[in-house]
Amino acid sequence: MNIVAPAGNYEKLEAAIKAGANEVFFGLRGFGARRNNQNLAINEVLDAIDYAHSRGIMTSMTLNTILKDTEINSMYNNVKRVYEHGIDAVIVQDLGFIKFIKENFPGLRVHGSTQMTVANHVEAKKLEELGLDRVVLARELSFEEIKSIREKTNVELEIFVSGSLCISYSGNCYISSFIGGRSGNRGLCAYSCRKKFTDEKGKEAYFLSPNDQLLQAKEINMLKEIGIEGIKVEGRKKSSEYVFETVSYYDNILKGTPRPTESYKLFNRGYSKGYFYLDNKLMNFKYSSNFGYFLGVRIGETNNFRIDDDLILGDGVQFVDENFEAISGEYVNKIIFNGEKVQKAQKNDTISIGKLPKGTKYIYKNYSKEINDRIIHNIKVSKRFSTIAGELIAKKGKELELKFEIENIRGQKIVAVAKGDILEQDAKRVITKEQIAEKLGELGDTSFELGNISIDYDGTTFIPFSELKALKRECVAQLQEKLLQSYRRKAPEKKEYHFENKSETVTPIFSALVSNEEQERACREAGIEKIYHKQYDVAKEKNLGKIKVDTNLASNLYQAIMGEKNGLKGQSLDWNLNIFNNHTIEMFSRFPNIETVFISPELNHRQLRNIKSDKVKKGLVIYGYLKGMYIEHKIFDEEYKELEGEFYDKYKVLKNDLNNIELYLDKPMNLIPKLDEILECNFDELRLDFTFESPEEVREIIGSLETRKGKYNPYAFENGVL
Numbered sequence: 001m002n003i004v005a006p007a008g009n010y011e012k013l014e015a016a017i018k019a020g021a022n023e024v025f026f027g028l029r030g031f032g033a034r035r036n037n038q039n040l041a042i043n044e045v046l047d048a049i050d051y052a053h054s055r056g057i058m059t060s061m062t063l064n065t066i067l068k069d070t071e072i073n074s075m076y077n078n079v080k081r082v083y084e085h086g087i088d089a090v091i092v093q094d095l096g097f098i099k100f101i102k103e104n105f106p107g108l109r110v111h112g113s114t115q116m117t118v119a120n121h122v123e124a125k126k127l128e129e130l131g132l133d134r135v136v137l138a139r140e141l142s143f144e145e146i147k148s149i150r151e152k153t154n155v156e157l158e159i160f161v162s163g164s165l166c167i168s169y170s171g172n173c174y175i176s177s178f179i180g181g182r183s184g185n186r187g188l189c190a191y192s193c194r195k196k197f198t199d200e201k202g203k204e205a206y207f208l209s210p211n212d213q214l215l216q217a218k219e220i221n222m223l224k225e226i227g228i229e230g231i232k233v234e235g236r237k238k239s240s241e242y243v244f245e246t247v248s249y250y251d252n253i254l255k256g257t258p259r260p261t262e263s264y265k266l267f268n269r270g271y272s273k274g275y276f277y278l279d280n281k282l283m284n285f286k287y288s289s290n291f292g293y294f295l296g297v298r299i300g301e302t303n304n305f306r307i308d309d310d311l312i313l314g315d316g317v318q319f320v321d322e323n324f325e326a327i328s329g330e331y332v333n334k335i336i337f338n339g340e341k342v343q344k345a346q347k348n349d350t351i352s353i354g355k356l357p358k359g360t361k362y363i364y365k366n367y368s369k370e371i372n373d374r375i376i377h378n379i380k381v382s383k384r385f386s387t388i389a390g391e392l393i394a395k396k397g398k399e400l401e402l403k404f405e406i407e408n409i410r411g412q413k414i415v416a417v418a419k420g421d422i423l424e425q426d427a428k429r430v431i432t433k434e435q436i437a438e439k440l441g442e443l444g445d446t447s448f449e450l451g452n453i454s455i456d457y458d459g460t461t462f463i464p465f466s467e468l469k470a471l472k473r474e475c476v477a478q479l480q481e482k483l484l485q486s487y488r489r490k491a492p493e494k495k496e497y498h499f500e501n502k503s504e505t506v507t508p509i510f511s512a513l514v515s516n517e518e519q520e521r522a523c524r525e526a527g528i529e530k531i532y533h534k535q536y537d538v539a540k541e542k543n544l545g546k547i548k549v550d551t552n553l554a555s556n557l558y559q560a561i562m563g564e565k566n567g568l569k570g571q572s573l574d575w576n577l578n579i580f581n582n583h584t585i586e587m588f589s590r591f592p593n594i595e596t597v598f599i600s601p602e603l604n605h606r607q608l609r610n611i612k613s614d615k616v617k618k619g620l621v622i623y624g625y626l627k628g629m630y631i632e633h634k635i636f637d638e639e640y641k642e643l644e645g646e647f648y649d650k651y652k653v654l655k656n657d658l659n660n661i662e663l664y665l666d667k668p669m670n671l672i673p674k675l676d677e678i679l680e681c682n683f684d685e686l687r688l689d690f691t692f693e694s695p696e697e698v699r700e701i702i703g704s705l706e707t708r709k710g711k712y713n714p715y716a717f718e719n720g721v722l
Contacts, residue, residue, distance in 0.1 A: 008236035018382040020251030023058040054447035064113035086487025096583025115171040121152035128155035140632040145541035163234020168629035175628040183721035194288040209288035213274035286324040292366025316367025385449035416479035425462040499582040522695035526702040537630040563593035572596040589615035604720030617684035624689025631661035673712040
């Protein structure tokens with residue numbers, strides 16, 4: 001089992017590798033699901049690949065966002081550079097981009113991001129057929145579901161085991177996109193879920209903010225036993241110290257030397273086991289930021305508190321009021337214990353650190369000087385090596401010959417040979433093979449360490465150690481160069497793509513998606529003949545028996561796959577599969593059951609004009625409450641709730657019969673007043689989505705197709721998303 005570690009910048013990459021990572025993943029600046037992170041410039045990416053490969057570590061680059069056609073086209077040159085330099089894998093969300101990668105970069109491994117929302121074995125198997133080498137499963141799966149998927153698939157599986165959790169299924173969250181134009185599917189999430197919300201009863205809480213995840217020895221060993229290939233550490237935006245500690249913690253577990261974790265002392269907004277167990281407490285309604293970990297409660301109105309952990313000068317603390325609102329924070333510059341100033345206080349001591357801010361109820365420790373200093377030191381002194389084998393031939397009358405050998409991570413054997421002068425003199429004193437091996441093992445500041453060494457020495461000939469040292473230096477340099485060159489490859493010529501619409505102008509049909517029988521009846525009475533029924537956005541392994549597979553609307557990849565398997569005809573693909581470019585449309589056109597593909601509402605009207613297909617029909621939702629989140633966890637017991645955010649953003653919340661939460665924007669998107677402009681885009685089907693509407697409202701909205709009247713509410717239609 002490999003530890004897959006985050007490298008938000010070059011410093012974090014080194015920390016991850018030194019801590020014991022087997023694989024590292026990093027983003028190219030401007031791309032990937034953490035576009036607003038620091039990430040690496042292209043030259044840093046190339047250096048990172050070499051640094052990792054020198055130490056036997058696999059490298060992956062994150063390209064896990066949905067992409068415009070122009071971006072896919074321009075991405076070629078960047079991918080080509082890292083492909084030719086030797087990148088091992090790319091992590092991808094966009095199905096069309098997967099097709100592009102497989103067609104243009106042979107031999108490059110492709111890993112499906114958790115943004116693809118793969119939650120069952122059927123989807124995992126299909127993605128393997130489409131060319132994926134590994135699938136990062138959705139975070140919302142329990143161990144039993146992971147185990148079931150593992151038993152029914154051969155594709156490599158990777159599981160997130162630590163770090164931040166999104167409350168919505170990744171790849172199915174649009175709140176940041178629709179309210180602010182910053183798309184989570186394009187790496188620019190504004191983390192709206194981490195804000196405080198007020199419900200319809202006036203209760204305030206961080207209703208949508210889950211604890212972070214931290215699986216420990218028991219869970220890691222369970223995953224190891226069932227054959228999971230990779231455990232993934234989240235943290236490209238966290239500190240190098242956090243990365244080093246978390247990776248080394250898992251490294252200890254896999255080596256059979258488990259120890260207590262200290263990750264929670266470096267970043268903490270609360271921790272849980274995520275969805276691993278069905279009865280886990282996922283949410284933290286009290287706070288959503290990095291408070292640190294609990295240190296103590298203020299004693300009455302005094303400045304004293306009893307501490308729950310050791311405290312030293314230089315530690316950082318945060319003061320919090322009774323409502324868990326942060327007041328302020330500071331670094332501790334004095335500690336008073338029993339009336340005297342001390343350098344350090346121990347757990348359970350009652351102390352003062354000075355006058356507490358007004359309103360302080362709780363004290364949290366958000367910076368541990370001792371832990372950070374220790375980890376910073378460990379990062380500096382830690383080394384990571386690739387083990388090489390050696391062979392020395394030292395016999396009188398023959399050239400002194402040294403050979404170093406290593407196998408790269410692709411299974412290729414790399415050999416370096418250096419030869420010296422012919423040995424002619426007899427040794428004046430005995431030289432042992434152990435002495436020779438010791439000299440050869442002194443590899444200095446290189447990325448290698450010597451493992452097995454074969455020494456063919458006659459025992460009598462003089463070996464100049466200065467010459468042996470020079471041969472060793474030459475052999476190491478040669479091996480390093482050959483090792484890195486073994487990863488280089490040449491990209492073929494870029495494949496050219498041409499996408500065309502049908503030659504004739506299309507007159508679109510109007511269809512409707514309904515949530516109940518009353519809405520359907522109103523639609524049919526108003527002349528709408530093509531009706532869809534609301535589906536589930538995610539097909540979770542445990543729920544496969546509850547997912548309709550004979551439906552005319554596929555709202556998840558599972559339904560599309562089963563539609564193909566069952567020989568359905570005329571099936572439509574819903575927009576939440578993030579149809580964002582022509583490559584993705586073409587990929588889905590290969591499904592014989594798919595007749596119509598609904599395009600993502602994150603595209604603006606100019607971009608919609610460039611979506612073309614002469615192989616499958618194109619559809620667009622022109623009216624409806626947009627679903628901003630699809631949430632696995634049953635946050636609320638009520639069937640319906642309303643939430644209002646800190647910036648007057650409002651939402652309607654439904655609980656479906658799977659106990660999943662569906663969060664909708666409070667105001668429906670309405671493009672009907674711009675219908676004439678939409679008709680110019682040559683869509684085959686225009687759809688009205690009805691969720692909360694009464695039959696009377698349904699009839700009124702359908703009637704507006706003739707009058708073009710109604711309140712225009714474009715969301716992304718005007719400006720698109722970043």
